[in-house]
Amino acid sequence: MQIAIASGKGGTGKTTIATNLAYFWQKQMKKKIVLLDCDVEEPNCHLFLKPTWHSSQKATAKIPSINLEQCTYCGKCSDLCQFGAISCLKDNVLVFPELCHSCGGCTLVCPTKAIIEVEKELGEIKIGAQDNLQIIHGYLKIGEPMSPPLIRKVKEQATQEDLIIVDCPPGTSCPVIEALKGSDFVLLITEPTPFGLHDLKLAVEVVRDLKIPFAVGINRSTLGNSALKDYCARENIPIILEIPHERNIAIAYSEGELLLKKFPQYEKNFAPLWSYIQEVISSCKN
Numbered sequence: 694m695q696i697a698i699a700s701g702k703g704g705t706g707k708t709t710i711a712t713n714l715a716y717f718w719q720k721q722m723k724k725k726i727v728l729l730d731c732d733v734e735e736p737n738c739h740l741f742l743k744p745t746w747h748s749s750q751k752a753t754a755k756i757p758s759i760n761l762e763q764c765t766y767c768g769k770c771s772d773l774c775q776f777g778a779i780s781c782l783k784d785n786v787l788v789f790p791e792l793c794h795s796c797g798g799c800t801l802v803c804p805t806k807a808i809i810e811v812e813k814e815l816g817e818i819k820i821g822a823q824d825n826l827q828i829i830h831g832y833l834k835i836g837e838p839m840s841p842p843l844i845r846k847v848k849e850q851a852t853q854e855d856l857i858i859v860d861c862p863p864g865t866s867c868p869v870i871e872a873l874k875g876s877d878f879v880l881l882i883t884e885p886t887p888f889g890l891h892d893l894k895l896a897v898e899v900v901r902d903l904k905i906p907f908a909v910g911i912n913r914s915t916l917g918n919s920a921l922k923d924y925c926a927r928e929n930i931p932i933i934l935e936i937p938h939e940r941n942i943a944i945a946y947s948e949g950e951l952l953l954k955k956f957p958q959y960e961k962n963f964a965p966l967w968s969y970i971q972e973v974i975s976s977c978k979n
């Protein structure tokens with residue numbers, strides 16, 4: 694089962710919810726939970742969960758390299774590439790690694806086998822644990838413009854048997870789509886501010902397009918007016934989690950402390966989530 698925690702914008706408390714949910718479920722269920730930190734431009738789940746790291750590896754992707762001696766400049770590779778990552782000229786073939794999605798199509802289509810695949814470094818993947826909770830994060834190499842290939846690699850580290858929680862990157866663009874792929878349920882985290890509502894609407898469009906069941910969690914829920922809740926009611930979007938706007942929560946967060954470790958009284962806010970999500974997922978499968 695894969696459950697994604699996403700938000701239309703940064704700073705809504707998505708990582709707070711993802712880390713506390715992972716901590717709470719592994720404590721309650723006594724089963725292995727895997728938290729994938731797919732916010733690879735700035736992974737920060739580890740700051741709150743403080744895992745013991747036990748492995749680290751370079752993540753790479755294959756990109757084409759052209760042997761011009763074998764190339765006939767037929768243009769089949771550039772015709773095929775949907776991303777403009779390879780361009781056939783009259784007497785040269787140019788590769789733009791920063792645009793390449795490593796699909797391997799150009800290598801397959803080349804009639805003279807002039808293309809070989811070489812490794813390009815994407816970043817680093819680290820694996821660590823805290824009790825029954827495994828934490829896997831990707832850290833995008835500085836200067837690397839595309840995060841989806843690294844997000845894919847991070848997700849490959851988990852197995853089907855695991856209960857997987859994905860901390861998605863913020864926003865609604867390609868990295869989020871990549872992180873959401875394969876999810877059985879999405880919890881959209883927002884806050885009751887005009888920006889929070891605006892970005893929630895965009896995120897709702899994305900998960901509806903992807904046809905993934907979802908619900909909303911509101912962080913700092915005692916702030917603002919009722920516009921967010923009114924929107925959810927109009928759109929029939931369930932609100933399954935609320936975390937109040939409290940000074941002590943903000944202080945714990947700023948000090949890198951896990952909310953539920955410091956204030957176990959908030960466990961009641963997270964307690965109903967598991968049975969709700971399970972029910973929704975099984976009703977979608979039937």
Ligand code: SF4
Pocket residue numbers: 759763764765766767768769770771781786802803804805806807808
């Ligand atoms: S498909 Fe192969 S032979 Fe044709 S232009 Fe590309 S690299 Fe050269």
Ligand code: SF4
Pocket residue numbers: 756757773774775776777778779792793794795796797798799800
């Ligand atoms: S591997 Fe795919 S994305 Fe990259 S250049 Fe070849 S066809 Fe384009």
